[in-house]
Amino acid sequence: MADIRTFIAVLLTAELRSKIGQIQDRFRKAAPEVKWVAEDNFHVTMKFLGNIDEARLESIYAALERAVADGPEPFSVNISDAGAFPNVRRPQTIWVGLREGTENLAALAGNIESELDKIGFPKEGRKFSSHITIGRVKYLNNINALAEALQSAEVGEIGVFDVRSITVMKSDLRREGPVYSVQKEIPLNQVES
DSSP states (O other): EEEEEEEEEEEEOOHHHHHHHHHHHHHHHTTTSSEEGGGGGEEEEEEEEEEEEGHHHHHHHHHHHHHTSSSOOOOOOOOOEEEEEEEETTTEEEEEEEEEHHHHHHHHHHHHHHHTTTTTHHHHHHHHOOEEEEEEEOOOOOOHHHHHHHHHOOOOOOEEEEEEEEEEEEEEOOOTOOEEEEEEEEEEEOOOO
């Protein structure tokens, strides 16, 4: 079997991706040379696995099913604000942020880390950071223009989305940018009422 580039994500609705795209357009004007993420590819990364042998997918699915069984019930997350890592004066990653509901997202990410660690995917060395990447900076002609755009942007609340599942995604790297495809969607633990 072949290796596939894989990550675990929470996917967003088309409506929210469109709203985030409008925010992204504001920053694109200030820094067109940034590698901007395609609107269809906006998501919350829960864990990046990298290139894996396709034969490992079934054990990954089983680990994720255990992770959601001990995790939160479906919950809502608020998308608001924008910024850059490590900061707006030295941007490497441009993001929109997540607010209310992030403690559930972090708990879910912790469960995913623990279960995948048991099958050979080491835990991240850093704390989970809930955000949606909208651009990656390789170089900038005018760092001040982007920094000013990020600092002056009054993004506010973009929208709310329900986290009802996590999704194993495949990423095919192409010259025009990555193409993502769903491998398996795993619903969160649904407690019977």
